[in-house]
Amino acid sequence: MSDVAAPAGQARTQQIIFSGNTPAFLGVAIINALLTIVTLGIFRFWAKTRIRRYLWENTTFDGEPLEYRGRGLELFVGAILGTLIIFVPVFLISIVAALVDPNHPAGPVAILSRLVLFGGLYYLFGVGYYRAERYLISRSSWRGIRGGMTKGGWSYGGWFILMMLFQIVTLGFGRPYAQVRLWNMRMNDVMFGSVKAEANAEWRPLFVRYALSFIAAIVIYGVVIGLLVQDFMALGLMAQPGAKPDPHVMLPLLGKIYGMIIVASVAVGLIMLSYHAAYYREILGKTRLGGLAFGFTATTGSWFKYYLVNVLIVVLTLGLGLMVMPYRAWKFYMTNLLTDGALDIDHLMQTDLASPSQGEGLADALGFSVLPF
Amino acid sequence: MRAVVYDGLSARSHPATVDVDLGGLTVALDDGRTEHIPFARLARGDSRPDRTVIVRDDAPDWRLVIAEPVPWLASVRQAGRMPQRTAIAYGAGAAGLVGLVFVVWLTGGRLLDLAAPLIPHRVLEPIGAAVAKQLGDGEVCTTPEGQAALTHLLARLRPAEGFVEPVKIDVVNVDAVNALALPGGHIVVFNGLIEQAKTSDELAGVLAHELTHVQLRHPTKALIRVVGVIGFLEALMGSTPGQFAGEALMMSQSRDAERAADTGALTLMSQAKISPSGMADFFKRMMVKHSHKAGKNADDWIDSVSSFLATHPGDEERFSTIDAAARKAGVTEPAMSAGDWDAVNQMCNHDD
Numbered sequence: 001m002s003d004v005a006a007p008a009g010q011a012r013t014q015q016i017i018f019s020g021n022t023p024a025f026l027g028v029a030i031i032n033a034l035l036t037i038v039t040l041g042i043f044r045f046w047a048k049t050r051i052r053r054y055l056w057e058n059t060t061f062d063g064e065p066l067e068y069r070g071r072g073l074e075l076f077v078g079a080i081l082g083t084l085i086i087f088v089p090v091f092l093i094s095i096v097a098a099l100v101d102p103n104h105p106a107g108p109v110a111i112l113s114r115l116v117l118f119g120g121l122y123y124l125f126g127v128g129y130y131r132a133e134r135y136l137i138s139r140s141s142w143r144g145i146r147g148g149m150t151k152g153g154w155s156y157g158g159w160f161i162l163m164m165l166f167q168i169v170t171l172g173f174g175r176p177y178a179q180v181r182l183w184n185m186r187m188n189d190v191m192f193g194s195v196k197a198e199a200n201a202e203w204r205p206l207f208v209r210y211a212l213s214f215i216a217a218i219v220i221y222g223v224v225i226g227l228l229v230q231d232f233m234a235l236g237l238m239a240q241p242g243a244k245p246d247p248h249v250m251l252p253l254l255g256k257i258y259g260m261i262i263v264a265s266v267a268v269g270l271i272m273l274s275y276h277a278a279y280y281r282e283i284l285g286k287t288r289l290g291g292l293a294f295g296f297t298a299t300t301g302s303w304f305k306y307y308l309v310n311v312l313i314v315v316l317t318l319g320l321g322l323m324v325m326p327y328r329a330w331k332f333y334m335t336n337l338l339t340d341g342a343l344d345i346d347h348l349m350q351t352d353l354a355s356p357s358q359g360e361g362l363a364d365a366l367g368f369s370v371l372p373f
Numbered sequence: 374m375r376a377v378v379y380d381g382l383s384a385r386s387h388p389a390t391v392d393v394d395l396g397g398l399t400v401a402l403d404d405g406r407t408e409h410i411p412f413a414r415l416a417r418g419d420s421r422p423d424r425t426v427i428v429r430d431d432a433p434d435w436r437l438v439i440a441e442p443v444p445w446l447a448s449v450r451q452a453g454r455m456p457q458r459t460a461i462a463y464g465a466g467a468a469g470l471v472g473l474v475f476v477v478w479l480t481g482g483r484l485l486d487l488a489a490p491l492i493p494h495r496v497l498e499p500i501g502a503a504v505a506k507q508l509g510d511g512e513v514c515t516t517p518e519g520q521a522a523l524t525h526l527l528a529r530l531r532p533a534e535g536f537v538e539p540v541k542i543d544v545v546n547v548d549a550v551n552a553l554a555l556p557g558g559h560i561v562v563f564n565g566l567i568e569q570a571k572t573s574d575e576l577a578g579v580l581a582h583e584l585t586h587v588q589l590r591h592p593t594k595a596l597i598r599v600v601g602v603i604g605f606l607e608a609l610m611g612s613t614p615g616q617f618a619g620e621a622l623m624m625s626q627s628r629d630a631e632r633a634a635d636t637g638a639l640t641l642m643s644q645a646k647i648s649p650s651g652m653a654d655f656f657k658r659m660m661v662k663h664s665h666k667a668g669k670n671a672d673d674w675i676d677s678v679s680s681f682l683a684t685h686p687g688d689e690e691r692f693s694t695i696d697a698a699a700r701k702a703g704v705t706e707p708a709m710s711a712g713d714w715d716a717v718n719q720m721c722n723h724d725d
Contacts, residue, residue, distance in 0.1 A: 053419065057419040057421070065419070065424075067418070067419055067426075067436075073463065077463065077466070095491065095492070141434070142384070143379050143384040143385075143386065143436075144379030144380065144381040144384070144434045144435065144436045145379075145381075145383075145384045145434070146434065193384060343384070345384045345385060345386075346383070346384075346385055347383075348383060348384035348385075349382065349383045349384075350381060350382050350383065350434060357459065357462070
């Protein structure tokens, strides 16, 4: 018996291997870019689909390629629905608020309607994230088996708001708990075929690293703001009423302000990177699918190198390099994603979860994406 | 030809032998099951040079994987067509959407009539102000005397039933010969128009026309149309929400709206005992001037509002209506006193 898809050697651990190459990917990306421009952006749904299909079909798990089954039309229909779901209530609430209490633009009705709007949008953000992930998983298949998620994301949206409130109450220190909890919640709803995913990532191992980074970030921003305030005070003392600002003073000062903000942002980004790396190692390291355990190898250094090269590519190509970002992201994730153990192929049956007929509409309308493509 | 079948029920691979005939494929699994699948059911899935995937539409999860070149592949269509049920659902959705658009198209005027009065002045006012600011490049001409003269004229033109919203007139320092009614009862008169007008009656005609646009809530309706249609499209296309108000302005009014504004203007002027002859004269001069202009597909949107007739599509019929009214007019008084008219002319004094 010959199984064409079987790997040459006998491996106890089923491995994920990405074997795409940049020129082939660029072929897809350049056509996408041209068609997206020509169609005034409408093609982007099909463009996304083409990119995913390329990435999936060039990724093998245990020697057999993944298959992306999504269609551009599904994303297009999703976008129309998502736009309606957001656009119509926003429009109606604004009009109702303006009609009910037209004389008090800052009155209780206006404030309440704004709260409802922001709360509602934040809720839809959570729902949209869940549903976008669900769509992606439901469109991913391997050996003819599909994935899925067990819920519709509507209760997840509530948890999403709750976790945001928790972070506010804890002055930002609750972030690891919130992030990990939401990840577990989503992953425990994931199924691949008949196998249920399990995630029990913990926030405690991340907390010290996060707290230290967070405090360092606050200190850095505090110092920068302090220095800037000093500069502004000095400027305020020099300025004469009615005098035109002196370019010899203003230009270096502006340079200094922007310079300090950029340096501070980069420094904070670098400091938070260590938490970022630890977070990915934690969540994937504590997630499994049946007999298959996952892991993530990227260290702070690998993330740094990844982002640095991204920036360099984009800057040196004057932005054209943005096209290869999906490829780089997928390659980074796939090469760092470890597997241990194996899925029991003989007992992996098809999922009985219904797959959504359209997808990612809320995410699209709210302007975010679960994956960078 | 050797192949592997994934039946879509489990992840297990089923080695098989595939034979091709004119009608389709015969797939014989090594465990003995054999099936003939017509080409009509089959489509090509993800394919690489070393690996061909065949899918079938009656079993969406079924996959046939062949790891060698497949000469008959050309006769199999590419996957990507929707299953029939999905196609019907999308077709019905699209038809419904088209129907909805059609209904809105047909009843749009009625809907706008209902919707426009619902939008309060305090929502519209800042929009009109923003466009006015953009138009005048921030250069609004104002003198106490000139403003008083305009306010006085406005009071004379006041409709019997009162203004539907507070009216504000701004003169902006732009040489174009035009005047516009913006959302929020904001009427903008370009200085070019004041210079071009020979008498205060001519200005009064234009003001009465714009005032009627305000009374009929034409600017508000244009705004709703643009926010509704273009706003939705822009959200869909993923671009940032644009300057709706500016675009609303670019949309020239329909001829019906212009005729209605003319009729209303004539009524207002007759109530105010102002002669429509000035309006007729001004209209005639503009028509002659405009006929010398070539295309009006200007790149810059400010160009598109640079002439009265570009935003106020005119024709002989409109002119003759005004002209007829002018001939029938009874006893009239000048729209402004000589002093007031002078003050309005001095509002944008080009001293600098």
